[in-house]
Amino acid sequence: MIVLGLDAAGAGCGVAVRRGGHVLAARTEPMAQGHAVRLMPLVLEVLAEAGVASGEIDLFGVTTGPGSFTGLRVGLAAVGGLALGAGRKIVGIPSFDAVLADLGPVTAGTVLVALDGRRAEPFARLFDAVGRPLGEPLCLPADELAALIPPGPLTVAGDGVGLVLSALAGRTDVGRAGPAAIDPATVARLAEERADQAREGPPPPLYVRPPDAVPLADRAPKP
Template sequence: MTPDSSSGPTVLALDTSGSAGSAAVFRQGHVAAARFEIRSRGHAERLMPMIAEVLEEAATSYQDITRLAVTVGPGSFTGVRVGLATARALALGLECPLLCLDSFALLAEQAREARSGDEDTDTPLAVLIDSRRGDVFLRCYAASGAPLGSPEGCSPDALLARLPRGPLRLAGDGAERALALPELAEQPYRFVETARHCDARSLAHWAARPSATDDSLAAAPLYLRAPDVSRPREASAQ
């Protein structure tokens, strides 16, 4: 079986950056197969079987793939590394482009897909990703989709001051926890349920666009804080 370039790219998209894992195959203009699992750990053991499942369901072989897509974080250090290492190896072996998108942009894409009504089209978006260390990774977007400032790590106490004033849509797995904070509970905020976790289906749609090759990030992890690792005793004693 050989790729049919006349029907557009055949994309294998992967995400293991956060508290879920997913894989999707996009071909002939639509998502042909997808898997999505809530999974805060065990990405390394599950990812390759998940890829095999979506390829089989989509009647697609590795040789049919013309683009790989993966998220680069922020999120779980281990999950980000697993996804990137797998995608890099596949792209190298298949000699096809590797397209990368950060988790903020993917969740913002999913939130835009869920928009309905005039109110949503005029409402900014804040993406909050749980860091698993008590704070969140935050990036805000204008209603137009343009980023508002750089991504940052943010403590719960500082959230209200960092968020745009007025009505706001929230996405990401850190959003519900933020909405439980007393100072945020009374704000005109709405959580976009379908943009809670990164989903490879939306990533595959993005990667199939002609503009994706220009918008792709470098194939390197996006970290907003240092990994939590213990230094060797002899090094720390110096």
């Protein structure tokens, strides 16, 4: 099976191609903006490096957020078009899951995955040591988030941990693990593992926080 994994929900664009469990090509480019301009050329470059045509891809995986509103929409639209052209299905991978999958074994305590939401409040989710969620995704100020974390060993991961470390300064049982950026090869691997969840068309995004832009029709009238 040939799988393309893509991440544009965070502060960059990442694309990877796997075949038979091996990564043929992968590349991640950090960027604060410009996802819409760079993503498709990056996809074509990675496909060329892998020696794979877009029509040969059997399955697509894409991060569904939370993250940058613009990058998230760009990524989902790009995968939607590629999958439609290839006549294939898509597996949506929550960004929290992609980070969690690269942590390695956690022996005890709680895991906090924090993603940079481009504001003072990170996107966050708590998990137990075996990766089971301890509640719904959150978007809270660091001090409020820290107050929700149970006592005991804590592992933090994700590109938003810098936003919460100061609020955890009083704890002596905090360890940081995993890469800061999401690995698109991990997205491809998780998509293959979850192929039974594949769907036609782009998966729904996980926003957590409402968008800044509100359609005129939905705005409350001024008194």
